[in-house]
Amino acid sequence: MIRHPALNMLRKLRGVALLTGSVSMLALAADAPKSVQQLAQDVARLQAEVVNLEAENDLENLQGIFGFYFDKNEWQQAADLFTDDATLEWGGSGVYAGKARILAYLQSLGAEGPQEGLLNDQMQLQPIVTVAPDGLSAKARWHLFSQEAVHGVNHFWGTGVYENEYRRENGIWKISKLQLYSTMLTPYQDGWGVTALPRSKPSTRLPPDRPPSTDYQNYPAVFVPPFHYENPVTGAQVLAQPAADAAAKLTSMSALSEELASLDKRIGLLQDADAVERLHTIYGYYLAHNKWDELAGIFTSDGTIEIALRGVYKGRDSVRRNLNLYGVQDELKGTLHNHMQYQPVIHIAPDGQSALMRSRAFSLMGNYGGSGRFMGGTYENLFVKRDGIWQLHLDHQFNTYFASYDVGWKDLQWIAAPGISQTNPPDSPPTVQFEMYPRPFLPPYHYKNPVTGK
Amino acid sequence: MLTTRTSWQHKNICPLLALLSLLLAGSCSGPPVTTQPVTGETADLAVLQQQLSTLQARAEQVKDANAIKKLQRAYGYYVEKGLWDEATKLFADDATLELARDGVYIGKERIRQYFYALGEGKQGLRQxxxxxxxxxxxxxxxxxxxxxxxxxWRNILLLGALGKHAELGEGPFENEYVKDNGIWKFSKMKWQQAVLVPYTGGWAKNEDYNKGIWVSGKLPPDAPPTEDHGWWPQTWLLPFHFSNPVATYAPPSAPVAAAPASPGSQPKQGDKP
Structure with missing residues (x-):
């Protein structure tokens, strides 16, 4: 990665002029007006920054999309996210080189598509994305947290760290290197205090193209996967760098004006994506603490909530009524109701007025002296902007499982999702009749494969 | 393509009005004025310059939010491997740290001592x-x-030592950050240990495994906990720093209650101790 300490210094100096508010505007007005050429330089730099900010969002989406495909054994879809010359290395698998070999490796993990009795939730968390100054490649560190089971056979917790690389080809981001450093794998019934499984070994059935690139062992050994980035406080900053001829394309007032209009729109969409992710995360915090009035308040007046096959509750009053199914407002004595929301894949409509999001739910629930349970699921939500404020319009969760803490996933008996309440019924029946583990089900996607469009 | 976010990009906008707004620190949000004479390239450039400045400030906000997320995530990646020196560098000189029920540690050096106490004096995890x-x-x-x-933020914890113990837990952070010379750092870290229990039996069968006390027994804090509500199964809400981004729900206005409260309707205040 190329680093630019000099540019960083320039950025700090320039930061003086970036302050918002009256003081900076007065200061700016007092400055001598810049020439078209000077302005073009600044616009080109902002353009490059916006390109890289968009790339960060695109890459968080890309890795999230990979994770959702992996969950459901959608190997062809997952392999299509890679460059032709990409490499994949999963724990101790060794290196598979090239898209065809990556697909072969993934296919060796199981039959294509969602399978009866298979749980393979692979959460993609905690991204640190670093886009190269030229905006054409990137690296990212991610945390993997997995819940895996074969019904009646086994079940596991797993963790790991990815250090991945990405490349932009013809404007489309693809994975050019996927490397998972596995950290811990343990059978559910034992836990990591009792049993630690070693990292995987290269397959003899489908030998890799190269041996493992790094010699390390899983927990209980201690290994620190190398960081692609320097310490964010003391290290050099990686800054977007405009192409050499970028400013030269902005030589006229009208060209500058048009470019600023374009950047205005693009920055607006970046802010929209931040607002939507933030709103959905707040949804999770309100849900976790039975803050029903706050939670119902983030819905549109005609918004809907549809969870666990309980049916559709339409309108904010019905949404509020629905929330009574999950407990008493604000009351959580000795109760854990942690509903986590993450791995969002967000697509903002070009007009910036609506957004679709797929994300993952993982819940820790139960009460002291009673019972504990886990819940896994997938959201496909619709957000809309009304009066300039993002609101939740359609909240739809496809639950993957509700598992008793004492049982886990191996011997979890199939049950239907909770379904329709007789005492607090919905306004209409569920829009989709989904199945929960151990039965197979693929929650519908709001998006196509970002590489193939399929 | 034009957007509705700002009207600055309209070529026919009045440059004089724009310059005036610059000085008044306002935004040119009124209806576009089309009848003013064009005052030359200098004024037009000033308009573009102001438009650019606004866009830079907005992009800076996106970058700031990303930088803060990166900082917190980097903290997680360092701490999970016991890289205390790297973690300490993420804090401002006068930052405070308050984890679980250990109390408040003030200043970077004390934060470093705290982390090393967690690691029993050693950098890196133990085998x-x-x-x-x-x-x-x-x-x-x-x-x-x-x-x-x-x-x-929410922290999910899987802690333990093979052959000895294992804990599963979670809890929220409410942290504060400061931008120092263009670089975001932690100025205050506060984490609530909502639940951290032995893996066997989990939160239904176990109380918090260390009652939220990590190292304060051997490394006393500089100040006591800012609040103390006990440990699991005690539950409490670490207050949200944010307000509702949309609105708090208000039920549809009920029919006007004309009748005065009957003697039988007791106020609720005596319900709980």
């Missing part, structure tokens, strides 16, 4: 130790001054 701490669910709120921020 056989697991210290997974996943940083998820950011809600970042930037300060109006452009130099401060707050964020709520």
């Amino acid at each position: 056989g130790q697991l210290n997974e701490q996943l940083q998820v669910m950011p809600v970042v709120t930037l300060g109006a001054d452009g130099k401060s921020a707050k964020a709520r």
